[in-house]
Amino acid sequence: MVDSTIKILSIVLFLGFVSQGYSQCFLSDLSVSQIQTGVKMQGKPEWNVTITNNCSCVQKNVILSCNGFQSVEQIDPSLLKISPNGCLVNDGQPIYTDAIKFKYVWNQSFPLNPISSEIACS
Template structure:
């Protein structure tokens, strides 16, 4: 398999992108941020962990059915460990005075 759009094996951290934008909403008088995590690989990524230093949202993470949970002082598990399928995104929002410097940290690859 060649590397390129939606083609990768094995996957690497560069196949996960994290983008965020400030929304116009305020939650508890704090700005809301929308985070999009994209899996650019054709394979699914499970147990996706992001660096999330300073993560402390005043807003309940949405969607609540797909959690973002803090694992230790600087790591967050996203999508409750469930897969982010190849070519798909996982989106959540949080509210904080400061934008959190999310960055890919680790994942388990599932490719068949």
């Protein structure tokens, strides 16, 4: 009796850990990194932005803070759509583990921090 109780408890704990590992995703799992490319346009440095989802679940309708964002170089609006309330990434489409990348040109880097997303785990 004790042996079967231990087995059942072990299985329940194992399933709890497995399900927690696959469904616990947060906005903080989105990472935004920026580096200068070394290219200059109109005397301003070009910045390469990489947005990565570090979770197994997808995140969609990702909005970044982008107050005052400007660029000399045009950005594909399907990658970054600028609005007064924030910047929509990837046209709202899901971001899987593949990174979203774009470039912009300005005097300094802008703080492009994730402010909202919809997380979907299957």
